[in-house]
Amino acid sequence: MKRWTASDIPDQSGRTAVVTGSNSGIGYITARELARRGARVVLACRDETRGKEAEAHIRSEVPEADVQFARLDLADLASVREFARGYGHERLDLLINNAGVMALPHRRTVDGFEMQFGVNHLGHFALTGLLLPKLLATPLARVVSVSSGMHALANVDLRDLNSERGYRRWIAYARSKTANLLFIHELARRLARAGSDVVAAAAHPGYADTNLQTAGVRMEGRTAAERVVGIANRIFAQPAEAGALPTLYAATAPGVSSDSFTGPRVQGWRGAPGPSWRARWTHDDAAGERLWGASERLTGVTYDALQR
Numbered sequence: 482m483k484r485w486t487a488s489d490i491p492d493q494s495g496r497t498a499v500v501t502g503s504n505s506g507i508g509y510i511t512a513r514e515l516a517r518r519g520a521r522v523v524l525a526c527r528d529e530t531r532g533k534e535a536e537a538h539i540r541s542e543v544p545e546a547d548v549q550f551a552r553l554d555l556a557d558l559a560s561v562r563e564f565a566r567g568y569g570h571e572r573l574d575l576l577i578n579n580a581g582v583m584a585l586p587h588r589r590t591v592d593g594f595e596m597q598f599g600v601n602h603l604g605h606f607a608l609t610g611l612l613l614p615k616l617l618a619t620p621l622a623r624v625v626s627v628s629s630g631m632h633a634l635a636n637v638d639l640r641d642l643n644s645e646r647g648y649r650r651w652i653a654y655a656r657s658k659t660a661n662l663l664f665i666h667e668l669a670r671r672l673a674r675a676g677s678d679v680v681a682a683a684a685h686p687g688y689a690d691t692n693l694q695t696a697g698v699r700m701e702g703r704t705a706a707e708r709v710v711g712i713a714n715r716i717f718a719q720p721a722e723a724g725a726l727p728t729l730y731a732a733t734a735p736g737v738s739s740d741s742f743t744g745p746r747v748q749g750w751r752g753a754p755g756p757s758w759r760a761r762w763t764h765d766d767a768a769g770e771r772l773w774g775a776s777e778r779l780t781g782v783t784y785d786a787l788q789r
Contacts, residue, residue, distance in 0.1 A: 484753040487514045487726065490733045494519035497570045498732075499612070501525045501553060501605070502580025504535040507627070507686050510725035511577055513539045515732070516546035520575070525553040525564060527580075555580055555604025556590040558780060565611035573615035575732050578605040578626040578661075584650040594779065595643045597650075601657035603780055606664060610782040616679050617786055623680045625731045626665050630685055630744065632658035636762045639771050642779075659763060660772060662742065667769035669739035675787045680739050684731040685757060686724030687745035723752075730754040 503512040526532035532550040554560035590599035634655035744757030
């Protein structure tokens with residue numbers, strides 16, 4: 482079977498994409514490659530300076546790129562609503578829920594949610610719901626959420642979504658990545674029930690060399706640990722360009738099905754994109770429905786367009 486690469490991305494001319502967390506890492510590569518293939522790309526990033534630097538950098542690499550920075554802080558639901566209100570394009574072909582945080586010391590979002598659950602799941606849940614009318618109005622649109630193979634460490638605890646009973650950073654991260662998969666599972670079910678042709682899919686990068694792994698130790702000022710993680714990344718991880726391929730495949734390859742999970746083929750770690758293993762609890766209809774209900778209550782965002 483031919484190895485799928487970024488050169489296999491179909492022409493994206495006339496299509497519009499939103500990529501969250503696109504100022505660095507796999508988000509940046511995803512945005513750049515979509516722009517290279519002709520898509521208009523909105524760089525949805527928290528930090529304005531870094532977002533505009535990414536915009537300029539993409540234009541230097543792809544002179545014909547149609548890219549634009551727009552501020553989005555997934556740790557602040559007011560910012561999510563402001564982004565959605567300001568989205569002025571007529572269509573939305575691709576919503577790439579890429580941004581995320583990993584294994585941070587205990588922090589809370591502006592709205593009081595545990596940071597990893599709040600950013601990785603709730604922020605994207607709200608964003609997708611607020612942009613849903615645009616997605617539904619665009620033929621063959623796709624939503625792609627970036628999860629992680631680390632989801633296998635823990636199921637969501639529906640009785641303690643905000644880690645009130647105790648915080649373990651890696652378990653909280655795993656639960657947020659399971660939440661990503663349950664969200665896609667339930668979104669796919671609801672889209673199908675509504676007769677929509679929007680595809681909801683998930684992807685993961687395997688072990689990719691990005692700044693995600695070092696953010697937590699950097700926040701704590703653990704410089705020695707940061708150096709060790711950086712060295713491990715350089716030795717063992719695949720480059721960000723390879724880590725972005727599963728996301729790009731899920732977003733653009735023909736025949737991608739709803740509720741699919743794409744990742745690197747070699748033990749879920751590295752290599753060309755292909756179908757990925759996922760824990761059985763990420764297919765749990767009842768858990769997906771309960772998480773959906775809790776997410777609506779916590780964010781105040783309801784998917785009314787799917788209930789008409």
